[in-house]
Amino acid sequence: MPLLEIENLTVSFQTAGGQFTAVDKVSLHIEPGEIVSVVGESGSGKSVAMLALMGLLPWTATVTADRLAFNNQDLKTISKSELRKIIGSKMAMIFQEPMTSLNPCFTIGFQLTETLKIHLGMNRAERKKRAIELLELVGIPEPRKRLTAFPHQLSGGMNQRVMIAMAISCNPELLIADEPTTALDVTIQAQILELLLNLQKKQGMSLVLITHDMGVVAETAERVAVQYAGQQVEKQQVKGLFSNPHHPYTQALLNSLPERSNSKILPSIAGVVPGQFDKPKGCLFSPRCDYATTKCHTIPPTAASEELGKALCHYPIVDGKPTNYPEEVNP
Amino acid sequence: MSGEVILEAVGLKRYYQIDRGAFKKPAVLKALDGASFKLKKGSTLAIVGESGCGKSTMARLVTMIEPPTAGQLNIGSENVTNASAAVRCNLHKKVQIVFQDPYGSLNPRQKIGNSLEEPLLVNTPMKKGERREAAQKMLGLVGLRPEHYNRYPHMFSGGQRQRIAVARALMLNPQIVVLDEPVSALDVSIQAQILNLLTQLQQRFDLAYMFISHDLSVVKHIADEVMVMYLGKPVETGSREEVFSKPHHPYTRALLSATPVADPFRSKERIVLRGELPSPISPPSGCTFHPRCPSMTEECKYTAPELVKKGGCMVACYHPKTY
Numbered sequence: 001m002p003l004l005e006i007e008n009l010t011v012s013f014q015t016a017g018g019q020f021t022a023v024d025k026v027s028l029h030i031e032p033g034e035i036v037s038v039v040g041e042s043g044s045g046k047s048v049a050m051l052a053l054m055g056l057l058p059w060t061a062t063v064t065a066d067r068l069a070f071n072n073q074d075l076k077t078i079s080k081s082e083l084r085k086i087i088g089s090k091m092a093m094i095f096q097e098p099m100t101s102l103n104p105c106f107t108i109g110f111q112l113t114e115t116l117k118i119h120l121g122m123n124r125a126e127r128k129k130r131a132i133e134l135l136e137l138v139g140i141p142e143p144r145k146r147l148t149a150f151p152h153q154l155s156g157g158m159n160q161r162v163m164i165a166m167a168i169s170c171n172p173e174l175l176i177a178d179e180p181t182t183a184l185d186v187t188i189q190a191q192i193l194e195l196l197l198n199l200q201k202k203q204g205m206s207l208v209l210i211t212h213d214m215g216v217v218a219e220t221a222e223r224v225a226v227q228y229a230g231q232q233v234e235k236q237q238v239k240g241l242f243s244n245p246h247h248p249y250t251q252a253l254l255n256s257l258p259e260r261s262n263s264k265i266l267p268s269i270a271g272v273v274p275g276q277f278d279k280p281k282g283c284l285f286s287p288r289c290d291y292a293t294t295k296c297h298t299i300p301p302t303a304a305s306e307e308l309g310k311a312l313c314h315y316p317i318v319d320g321k322p323t324n325y326p327e328e329v330n331p
Numbered sequence: 332m333s334g335e336v337i338l339e340a341v342g343l344k345r346y347y348q349i350d351r352g353a354f355k356k357p358a359v360l361k362a363l364d365g366a367s368f369k370l371k372k373g374s375t376l377a378i379v380g381e382s383g384c385g386k387s388t389m390a391r392l393v394t395m396i397e398p399p400t401a402g403q404l405n406i407g408s409e410n411v412t413n414a415s416a417a418v419r420c421n422l423h424k425k426v427q428i429v430f431q432d433p434y435g436s437l438n439p440r441q442k443i444g445n446s447l448e449e450p451l452l453v454n455t456p457m458k459k460g461e462r463r464e465a466a467q468k469m470l471g472l473v474g475l476r477p478e479h480y481n482r483y484p485h486m487f488s489g490g491q492r493q494r495i496a497v498a499r500a501l502m503l504n505p506q507i508v509v510l511d512e513p514v515s516a517l518d519v520s521i522q523a524q525i526l527n528l529l530t531q532l533q534q535r536f537d538l539a540y541m542f543i544s545h546d547l548s549v550v551k552h553i554a555d556e557v558m559v560m561y562l563g564k565p566v567e568t569g570s571r572e573e574v575f576s577k578p579h580h581p582y583t584r585a586l587l588s589a590t591p592v593a594d595p596f597r598s599k600e601r602i603v604l605r606g607e608l609p610s611p612i613s614p615p616s617g618c619t620f621h622p623r624c625p626s627m628t629e630e631c632k633y634t635a636p637e638l639v640k641k642g643g644c645m646v647a648c649y650h651p652k653t654y
Contacts, residue, residue: 187604
């Protein structure tokens with residue numbers, strides 16, 4: 001039984017220019033103990049989808065879904081107080097910028113023990129003991145001393161460790177990490193990723209890793225979902241995704257990585273991600289796609305079969321070549 | 332002519348004095364502590380390191396925004412350190428810079444056209460019509476359209492803004508362009524576009540690039556020479572092939588192993604460094620890397636190693652890996 005089921009999640013925002021769909025029919029199933037990565041460029045709706053799940057979006061957002069369930073519990077129908085019991089304890093999230101996600105006015109210790117007090121009802125002494133344990137677990141030296149420190153007294157890497165400690169304080173079953181290492185240096189990034197993977201193994205929790213870095217995906221995830229302009233364009237096992245991408249966007253994205261290219265000129269994707277006012281009529285990727293035909297420009301594609309990674313494309317790519325491709329047009 | 336040394340730095344240092352209140356002595360922050368390098372025409376020197384290693388200080392010295400505390404900097408045949416104001420003014424035109432953040436480095440209230448013309452207005456006697464023509468020509472060169480001339484920065488995407496920043500840097504026909512993390516704020520697909528643009532422009536104008544970055548996969552793609560820095564000091568320099576295939580210094584090796592590679596089939600040894608970058612106000616004694624170094628010995632704690640030749644690289648380490 002999957003731990004988390006998301007079926008056709010759609011999030012739209014009320015903006016001055018009208019309704020804007022940030023997330024468009026995204027589905028995701030996560031089994032216990034699995035590491036799933038959601039990849040996409042900025043504006044692909046990867047963070048918004050997870051924020052919607054956590055109920056952290058502002059009132060301007062409209063969230064609809066066919067099914068949104070955690071541990072077989074329907075998150076759409078349960079009461080708010082029930083929801084609050086799940087969020088933060090069973091399901092926790094780490095954010096991108098540790099410096100701005102922690103409250104600068106309170107000590108690390110206060111912010112860390114708040115979760116323990118609310119979700120686990122521990123008394124003062126227990127909370128302090130557990131907080132020290134947690135800080136030790138995430139590899140912060142002299143945890144006892146750090147409890148009274150404020151976020152500005154710690155470095156970015158240390159603050160991210162505190163965020164992780166806070167997220168895992170109630171032994172969550174699902175941890176959502178939203179670009180946990182983007183703001184950090186490479187050597188610190190390696191430390192934080194190693195820590196997350198170790199904790200995931202030790203606690204047996206599921207991990208959703210939201211990122212834009214293909215390198216991080218390749219080294220950590222088991223399954224990958226690729227998003228583009230709010231839509232999920234492909235879902236695959238990590239090895240399959242890198243060796244045999246089925247969607248033209250995934251293929252182009254992988255080709256444009258400097259480390260996968262041998263020539264001095266990189267095969268780049270022309271143009272930019274469509275915004276609110278220039279959404280194409282057919283396939284959202286068609287204006288930038290090398291294989292686009294008239295059909296792509298007019299009819300939105302449907303998801304392909306499971307073997308083809310549910311690629312959202314009229315001509316899913318197999319072994320670098322589009323299938324069912326009309327003969328009269330040359331790619 | 333390609334291959335001629337256009338920028339040379341010898342023992343470049345930059346210290347900052349930091350006041351710590353009325354009752355404490357001011358501290359000295361050694362942001363850059365002795366860097367020597369040569370930059371050849373038409374080639375790219377990449378400077379790699381984590382935050383606080385002195386990369387950006389180096390950019391400020393090379394662009395003459397700040398004078399070095401000690402050391403010598405030569406641009407072409409001129410010595411910058413004791414040049415007269417007139418000579419220096421001339422040199423400023425030869426060195427231009429592109430910054431990291433394309434959102435912050437353009438004036439939101441200035442039209443793109445004016446922004447591009449400003450360097451010409453200040454530095455050349457060109458007439459209005461000529462300036463406009465030059466700006467529009469440059470827009471074409473960086474892959475924008477002439478009608479973008481009358482638009483404001485907010486009307487452009489991140490990638491386009493970075494193109495504008497590059498265009499602005501090239502307005503005065505510089506010989507050296509300092510690129511301070513030019514692609515790290517951009518998405519992967521846009522990053523490839525900008526890297527291609529930089530390569531094309533370099534070939535066309537025979538530019539020398541000083542490419543500052545923390546992303547080793549980008550550096551591996553674009554650089555000819557690589558200099559790895561740690562806490563204000565270069566720890567390893569060499570050609571791209573040498574540094575990436577046979578890294579000698581433990582820090583270079585840790586940096587390379589920490590960089591995620593987009594290949595799930597590759598198994599690799601991962602060297603995870605303990606601890607974090609020490610404060611540059613009170614750097615560790617001896618080799619500044621010793622508290623985090625996996626192959627540290629007694630010797631490293633007391634005297635700092637000098638850069639010595641090792642294979643094709645210059646390495647500052649007592650225990651470099653041999654191949």
